[in-house]
Amino acid sequence: MSAVVSLRDVHKRFGQVEVLRGVTLDIAAGEVVAVIGRSGSGKSTALRCINRLEVIQSGTIEVCGHAVHDPALDLRVLRQDVGMVFQSYNLFPHLTVAENITLAPRRVKRTPRAEARSLAEEALARVGLSDKIDAYPEQLSGGQQQRVAIARSLAMHPKVMLFDEVTSALDPHLTGEVLKVMEGLARGGMTMIVVTHEMGFARRVADRVIFMHTGLVWETGPGQMLAAPQTPELKDFLAADL
Amino acid sequence: MHYRFDFAALEEYWPDFLSGALTTLQMTAVATVLGLVIGILCAIGRRSPRAWLSGLCGAYVEAVRNTPYLIQIFFIFFGLSSIGVRLPVLAAAILTLVINVGAYTGEIVRAGMDTIPAGQVEAAESLGLSRAQIYWDIILRPALERVYPALTSQFVLMMLASSITSQISAEELTAVANNITSITFRSFETYIVVAFLYLALAVLLKLAFWGLAQALFPRRRRLGTPL
């Protein structure tokens, strides 16, 4: 099977509220998928289920050959293959940029210190922040922090990267620098699932756009579908966005 | 009132004062290390999802924090000897200090852990860190850095409270002072000297903790801002 990520009839409830009501989805290696939708449509939840920050009630999720729905799965193995970038960056404030990036390689993969350091240098070069390697997070702008968070994920050499509204907390003028880094990754062949409000990014960079609505995949298609929505719900959503 | 202060009468006892102060410092050092360990374990226990464990740790903290240290000393020291466990007084004194300060430390450390946002843990999970690694690198270390000032004052208070162990004749500074007054009858002078010695110890302790922080927390050393 060529799909790197594959969801089959995934259901997820928080208490009485059913957030995902049977999501089915396949993502191929090297594909860049933008997931759009209103808040509460389940798009972030779906993303969090993929690396099991949330546990699903029924259905199956396979990621890089790991059965995510299986309670016996070793999460640490799964998460070495899946990188995740958060809306609120979640850099570790007590560690330098270098330490943020090398923490997981050193602890999880037992990479020697010097090697981890060059790993950090390499990852930082990819996000254009080589000069910030010894800074602390609070010394960086929001955009820079988010790029470090991307570098931190990259340093684990993930096969899939998940982006959870990574520009939503940023000022408009800082959004661009983060999107540029992501565009570079996409062109480099990284498999990416990007939950986003940035319609421009979805249209320009994504191989495929997925519109989620009320816990379901409502409409899906290439970037151009945003120019010609098929369902009234997507039409409404796009109208509200403008 | 025609009292003549005579500090000279105490001059020959300065080696005793010094050895008492040294004992106080030693007790403080040992109790600080052990108390911190107990406190961290207790804080982790209180955050456990297992009700019996968090309940047990909570009961320990509340029992210690809501009873006088002196009663705790009597309960432990005389209680143990009544069932045939005769500890050397110094060991017993340190034991009571550790039990006492462990509860206060546990509460402080727990408060620090509670300030770590859930997103930090999620980020660490997403990077593949194990539960133990997350506890150590992402929760405990920054939590300790954050509550360090509160911990410092708690351990200084403990050093001062160790004077109460003189009541079971642990040969620390206060007990030494009591002995000296019973020989010289210069209690006013003696206790004033001892008060200043405790003050000096408190300053020394704060300096030591400050130095330790500089070594332990590079972020704070470089940026000088609280975490």
Place this chain on the structure above:
Amino acid sequence: MGSFTLNHVLYLLQGAAWTVVLTALAFLLGGVAGFGVMVLRTSRSRIVRRASLLWVQAIQGTPLLILLFVVYFGLGVVGIELPPLLAAAVSLMVYSSAFLGEIWRGCVEAVPRTQTEAAECLALSRWQVLFDVVLPQAARIAVPPTVGFFVQVLKNTSLASVVGFVELTRASQVINNSLFQPFLVFGLAGCLYFALCYPLSRWSRRLERKLNVGRRQPA
């Protein structure tokens, strides 16, 4: 060795009553002195602020037991004989003045500076500003830590036993000396202390939580 009887329980309860009396007395005296320290610590004169800070740090760096010995034995040698109850109350007052003074200073300083400025612009005197504008606002946030410190004072009255004042701890010592059942006797005394302290501790924590919730909401 006798056995534990109802009389022992009554003796302990009587001791507990004296513990409460001493706590109230010490807290009252300490509150007045602490208020004075707070006023000095927030004075406009730098010398006064420094001098009062020195007082606070000296007291906070001295064990309460040593303060008690200075007051009880020390003053005795000088010719001022205080009964144990009063000696304990005075040393607890000195001790509380430093801690309460600092707690309350923090609360006063937590009131936004603009409040003071606004009041001064209305031509209120320094005392009017303090009593009519600052203190009513500071009092709200001062209650939880003050209750918390009250518990500290209550526990610390046990040191009065050392100079022979028969409060709860001394009472339990007396009983244990005749029965030698330390786990039972001191355990019981501990339970009585706990019964006095725990409700106050909980109340203090609940007040603090309520305050934090209130402060988090936008005005």
